[in-house]
Amino acid sequence: MKRPATNIGICQAFPGALLCTLWLKICLALVLSIGLTSAVACSKATSADAAAPKSELPAAASPAPQPWAPDSAPLPHIDSKRAFQYTREVTAFGERYIGNENHKKLERYIIDHLKGDQVEDDAFTADTVEGKFPVRNIIAKFSGTKDGIIVIMGHYDTNYWLRGTGYVGANDGGSSTAILLEYANQLRGARSGDGSGKKREGYSVWLVWTDGEEAVKSWSQTDGLYGTRHLAQQWEKDGTLKKIKALMVMDMIGDADLDILRDTNSTPWLLDLIHGAAERLGYQSHFYVYEAPIDDDHLPFVKRGVPSADVIDLDYGYHNVFHHTSQDTMDKLSPKSLEIVGDTTLETIHLLDQR
Numbered sequence: 001m002k003r004p005a006t007n008i009g010i011c012q013a014f015p016g017a018l019l020c021t022l023w024l025k026i027c028l029a030l031v032l033s034i035g036l037t038s039a040v041a042c043s044k045a046t047s048a049d050a051a052a053p054k055s056e057l058p059a060a061a062s063p064a065p066q067p068w069a070p071d072s073a074p075l076p077h078i079d080s081k082r083a084f085q086y087t088r089e090v091t092a093f094g095e096r097y098i099g100n101e102n103h104k105k106l107e108r109y110i111i112d113h114l115k116g117d118q119v120e121d122d123a124f125t126a127d128t129v130e131g132k133f134p135v136r137n138i139i140a141k142f143s144g145t146k147d148g149i150i151v152i153m154g155h156y157d158t159n160y161w162l163r164g165t166g167y168v169g170a171n172d173g174g175s176s177t178a179i180l181l182e183y184a185n186q187l188r189g190a191r192s193g194d195g196s197g198k199k200r201e202g203y204s205v206w207l208v209w210t211d212g213e214e215a216v217k218s219w220s221q222t223d224g225l226y227g228t229r230h231l232a233q234q235w236e237k238d239g240t241l242k243k244i245k246a247l248m249v250m251d252m253i254g255d256a257d258l259d260i261l262r263d264t265n266s267t268p269w270l271l272d273l274i275h276g277a278a279e280r281l282g283y284q285s286h287f288y289v290y291e292a293p294i295d296d297d298h299l300p301f302v303k304r305g306v307p308s309a310d311v312i313d314l315d316y317g318y319h320n321v322f323h324h325t326s327q328d329t330m331d332k333l334s335p336k337s338l339e340i341v342g343d344t345t346l347e348t349i350h351l352l353d354q355r
């Protein structure tokens, strides 16, 4: 997601961490007080070398009282060992930036795990500052009995600008690819009857492995989110956007020290619903202790009025030091984190189905 490769803006002017942190405080206070107009500049500051230490991030406000009634449906439970194994296998492909051979291998790996499912492509050529690249969003559709669609997304590419550095993106790209594969297993298993023609009870759920999420050179309005900017346009044209009840993005959700932040670019009621789902599972301590505005795959949909939430932990290592570095490796992740996010997301789908 969401950050310039070469970061950092004003923090570079101050070598001392203290000054940088001070700026960060001021910047985040501005974000909170004047809203999104300052979000772009400030997200650069938060992204700096450089995400704030936990103690410096602003505390999120308490979620609103829950607007749904409890029910007696069994709580969901993903197979976190299997999801972790997927993460390991995806990461083992190595660098998976758009256009490279490992990326193609990973496309085949994803498709191979969706045998018997309804799978579609949104493939096109992206024109970037580094040239033209093939981009391919992979969509698996699980039909439901209710009219409307819930979309879950996660990107599978790694950064072009990190090519040749040994970067493998276990958390950033790996965990999101893997958790969606596990959701496919769960959705397949939950269909009534057998065979792909059967439907789940509730809304249709579409899983989207997004491509070209990362910038090829430096994060900007036109560098990054290649796949979702294209897909949002397509879905606007063909009327799909109007049918989407909720859209959730999974990104960097495998960190063993899991703290999903409250993204102020997301739709508040959907964030609250996710928190409610986490509460039902006893996982709420991993959600929304801190808040910040995040640029991620949900933005092209937020801009078009689709209720959307970014489920992301952007505090990956002390001061976010593992993010976009060769330290983003499997040993930093845990199956439990995948389980917390996975179960919470499935429970959120259940709560959405009741609405």
Ligand SMILES: [Zn+2]
Binding pocket: 001, 002, 172, 214, 324
């Ligand atoms: Zn990234």
